[in-house]
Amino acid sequence: METATTLASEQILQLIAIVMLAGAVFGKLSRKVNLPDVVLFILAGIILGPHVLNIVDIDKYPVGNQLILTFGAAYILYDGGREVDLKVFNKVKFTVILLATVGVFLSTLITGYFAYKIFNIELIYALLLGVIIASTDPSVLIPLFKxxxxxxxxxxxxxxxxxxNDVAGAIITFTILGIISGGTFSLGNSIFNLLKSSIGGIVVGLLAGYVSTKLISQGRIGFLNEYPSELAIASVITAYLLSEKLGFSGFMAVFIVGMVCGNKHFINCxxxxxxxxxxxxFKEVLTVILRMMIFVLLGTHIDFSILLKYWSQDLLLVSVLxxxxxxxxxxxxxxxDRKAKWNFKEIVYMMWIRETGVIPAALIGMLMSMNIKNIDIIASVTFTTIIITLTFQASTAKLLAKILKLDVENIEKINKPVC
Structure with a gap:
């Protein structure tokens, strides 16, 4: 007789097998039709989900779904951190900070105002909608720009x-939720929470990255030097869990772990x-697997009955975004940030690039479980945003770079900064 634990573990294994097989098939198909693989992964999820074939009903796999989304997003962020060259990052750090704070705040206000007008809902719920779709998605952008x-x-x-920007987006989201629940808005508390979450995540990430890097390096301390992949997974999980336990940003922490590991020469490793x-x-294979699983599962969440109900308003608001x-x-x-000396074509390119994906989807799942007012509208707009930005903007990223002559071969021709 199967125990509940055995049954649950078998369900998770079944989920992983189905998702990986579908991801492999549709990943191959994406090359044939020349579309970003994440678009086909989402399509696979829609087909497998409860609204088409009903092979994967995510409500039956709550633990497996949360595990895949959380670890997948964390590891992909770690992988993105490894791609950052600190010498380059130091030149653009203020641009990054401004985009992740001022940019998210302005996007929330503008999108929220239009949502208030288009859907005729209370302003506080319109702002909640605006902030959920304000941040961009590392699980799409990191592989795309590699x-x-x-x-x-x-x-x-x-x-x-x-x-x-996920940190700022999460802080603003929970601030608005607090107001909806009967709390009051405090600019000071919001800024404090943002700084605490960000700086705390950075500190935890630095410690976890430093320790794990030292343990796999050459020399006496590096007695685990034969296990870099295993240590990477352990450090990502440890940094994420520790940060979340302390009330910091787990995603910020794992990104910093990746930055330390990718710039190990700075600590003489x-x-x-x-x-x-x-x-x-190993990292490349695992990243591909996690992207498959994240976006196939994301596709199973999409409810077309909600999308069809608000499709015209959704398209209008996504166009505004x-x-x-x-x-x-x-x-x-x-x-x-005038010190970064961005030229006009680079600014235009960054004004265009903004794909929505895992983090907004995770927030929507949380809000659905809380039965927030106007959740059907918020969910409809979020999923429409995900579908359109992944198909329309992600697929045009390379083309726009070519049109603007931002490829490496032409970059030396663009040397007149505007700021």
Missing amino acids: DMKISNKLKQTIISESAF KIHEENKITHLR IFISRPISAFISITL
Whole structure:
């Protein structure tokens, strides 16, 4: 007789097997039709989900779903942190901070105001909708920009923003939820919480990254130098859990772990070439698997009955986000950092790039469980935003870089900064 524990573990294994098989098939198909693989992963989830074939009903796998989304997002952020060159990041750090704070705040206000007008809902719920779709998605942007031939300065700004803006988005979200629940707004408390969450996550990430890097490095301390992949997973999980336990940003922590590991020469660490190659291969495979699982599961959440109900208003608001909110918030944030010396074409490119994915979907799942008022509207807009930005904006990222001549071969021709 099967116990409840055995049954639950078998369900999780079944979920993993189905999702990975579907991800492999649709990942192959994405190359045939020349679309971003995440779009096909979402399509696979829709087909497998309760509204089409009903093979995967995510309500039956709450633990497995949460585990995959949490660890997947955390590890992908760690992988993104590894791609950051601190020498380059130091030149654009203020741009990143401004995009992740001022940019998110402005996008929330602009999108929220239009949501208030379009859907005729209370302003506080319109602002909640605005902030949920304000942040960009590292699980899409990190793999996308790895293979693009644009300058490291531009690439790392976009990737770093996607990691840092989740913190500001989460803080504003929970602040609005507090007001909805009967609390009062305090600018001082909101800023304090943002600083505490960010700085705390940075400190935890630095400690976890430093310890794990030392343990796999050459020398007496590195007695685990043959296990870089295993230590990476352990450090990501440890940093995330410890940060969340202390009330800090777990996602910020794992991104910083990746930055430390990717810049180990700054702390005088080296690892054996053979171990390095093994780890990089393992990391690439695991990242692909996690992206498959995240976006296939994301597709199973999409309810087309809600999308059809509000489709016209959804499209209008998403257009506002893409063509008004993001350009205005990005332009103001970027031009405030004059030391970075961005040229006009680079600014235009960053005004366009903003894919929505895992973090907004996770927030929507949380709000659904809380039965928040107007959740059907918020969910409909969020999923529409995810679908459109992943298909429309992600698929045009390389083309726009080519049109603007931002590829590495042409970058030296663009040398007249506007800020």
